Amino acid sequence: MKRRKLEELFFRILMILATIIVGGSFFLIVGTVFIKGIHYMNLDMITKTPGGGFYIGKEGGVLNAIIGSFYVAGGATVLGLLISIPVAIYINMYMDGKRFWSNTVRMAFDVLFGIPSIVYGAFGFLIMVYFGLRASLLGGIIAVTLLVIPILVRTLDEVIRTVPLELRDAALSLGSTRWEMSKVILRQIRPGIFTAILLSFGRAIGDVASVLFTAGFSDNIPTSLHEPAATLPLAIFFQLGSPVEEVQGRGYASALILTVIVLIITLLSDFLIKKFSKHKI
Amino acid sequence: MTKTPHISVQHLNVHIGNQRILKDISINIPDKKVTSIIGPSGCGKTTLLKSFNRLLDNTADVKIDGKVLVDGEDIYAPDAEVTHIRKKMGLLSQRPFPLPMSIYDNVAYGPRIHGIRKKQELDELVEQQLKATGLWNEVKDRLNSSATRLSIGQQQRLCLARGLAVGPEIILGDESTSALDPVSTAIIEDLFISLKEKYSIVLVTHILRQARRVSDYIIFVYMGKIIEFGPTEEVLLNPREELTREYVKGFIS
Numbered sequence: 449m450k451r452r453k454l455e456e457l458f459f460r461i462l463m464i465l466a467t468i469i470v471g472g473s474f475f476l477i478v479g480t481v482f483i484k485g486i487h488y489m490n491l492d493m494i495t496k497t498p499g500g501g502f503y504i505g506k507e508g509g510v511l512n513a514i515i516g517s518f519y520v521a522g523g524a525t526v527l528g529l530l531i532s533i534p535v536a537i538y539i540n541m542y543m544d545g546k547r548f549w550s551n552t553v554r555m556a557f558d559v560l561f562g563i564p565s566i567v568y569g570a571f572g573f574l575i576m577v578y579f580g581l582r583a584s585l586l587g588g589i590i591a592v593t594l595l596v597i598p599i600l601v602r603t604l605d606e607v608i609r610t611v612p613l614e615l616r617d618a619a620l621s622l623g624s625t626r627w628e629m630s631k632v633i634l635r636q637i638r639p640g641i642f643t644a645i646l647l648s649f650g651r652a653i654g655d656v657a658s659v660l661f662t663a664g665f666s667d668n669i670p671t672s673l674h675e676p677a678a679t680l681p682l683a684i685f686f687q688l689g690s691p692v693e694e695v696q697g698r699g700y701a702s703a704l705i706l707t708v709i710v711l712i713i714t715l716l717s718d719f720l721i722k723k724f725s726k727h728k729i
Numbered sequence: 730m731t732k733t734p735h736i737s738v739q740h741l742n743v744h745i746g747n748q749r750i751l752k753d754i755s756i757n758i759p760d761k762k763v764t765s766i767i768g769p770s771g772c773g774k775t776t777l778l779k780s781f782n783r784l785l786d787n788t789a790d791v792k793i794d795g796k797v798l799v800d801g802e803d804i805y806a807p808d809a810e811v812t813h814i815r816k817k818m819g820l821l822s823q824r825p826f827p828l829p830m831s832i833y834d835n836v837a838y839g840p841r842i843h844g845i846r847k848k849q850e851l852d853e854l855v856e857q858q859l860k861a862t863g864l865w866n867e868v869k870d871r872l873n874s875s876a877t878r879l880s881i882g883q884q885q886r887l888c889l890a891r892g893l894a895v896g897p898e899i900i901l902g903d904e905s906t907s908a909l910d911p912v913s914t915a916i917i918e919d920l921f922i923s924l925k926e927k928y929s930i931v932l933v934t935h936i937l938r939q940a941r942r943v944s945d946y947i948i949f950v951y952m953g954k955i956i957e958f959g960p961t962e963e964v965l966l967n968p969r970e971e972l973t974r975e976y977v978k979g980f981i982s
Binding site for chain 2: 544546547612613614615616617618619620621622623624625628632635636638
């Protein structure tokens, strides 16, 4: 009897410790970024682009990178959705008699999901070279789109598979076509689509490797798709690499900005998920 | 029966994977009657029901041969229009699955996809079908609230109203009361009995008492074959086949 109780205690402590480590590291990471960055955080950081001498500690901000990141991550998520939703619907709603093929497609996306983002960056770079494009916002969006498509397809696929088959039967037995039935399913999974958007946007806005060669970097806010665009992860990377203390501090401030953006998006998507769940079975 | 029945099944065989689920099924479903398909679990009752409106098409590795004639048209013919066939039948599944939209839109969904756009026409249809299923008085003040807020018994009646709104000739019920409480079950059963004036109804049920209460005819299916088909009283009280007798007495289940 005593042995069983000890075992219970031992594993319970183990689980509590693991939970504390995970939770603790979250606070440690966010805390470090906050403490190191907050002193250098000011309105200029989010309202101004780098002025002359910004990188040796003079005035300016990272608005170029904030806007650039939103353009790249937003563009890639929208483009990614336009491709992923049809894929997810097709493999689930139209290929159900051909399980071999739908599983082959799923496996292909699983493989793509595991590919490191630098490979997408390199691939995007090759495409750009082939078409004679320079590093630009468009190049960045394309590379990041390639990166997020597997995330979107996988998430949407999981979500669609949680919809009871009977709901499809219900729509079909009213005489709907497969597309009409798919629209009903899309309504049903609306909260899941928001989850997918969040995951994709969060991954896209934080990824460095895919934009390294493709989006380039610029101190200006891009005004067309063909101009190079700065992104927050790259801005953080450049600033942290500087020997100037002021610039390093701004690197942490930029990291804080990125963290806050991701936090806001998470909260927003939580809110939208709750709002759109009201018709859910 | 002199005229062609709504549903006539001829030498239907269904394989799923390597398993033969239905074996050489031939039957004419009586019009404007309630026909119950009974039999032990896994005997092919639901498969038979789903073969009537081609919902089997969505099952992986399914192979169907033989004919199912609906109003004389072979629904498994290569040129058969599946949406047109399904429109002729309302399906009521085991648990209610309201569409993820409001009460009104649930009933209006079918008519809308079949081309009815006028608000007034839709309003009338929705009211008419909700009245037909006895739901109107309970929901008329909250037609725009989510269908999932209804109780499960109300949801099942809503699903029935939704099915009736496309103007079917046949109602298919797949153990439609198995998730409901006794009161809701009684309401649905009464609805079936009153609806048979206008519709041909086919129910799958594993509750013999229910089959006896609501149906005019009974089909007993065992191991993928039709063992016996006849008027309810005859099949349940005085079966011709030994297998039916054993099932009805509860020896096989």
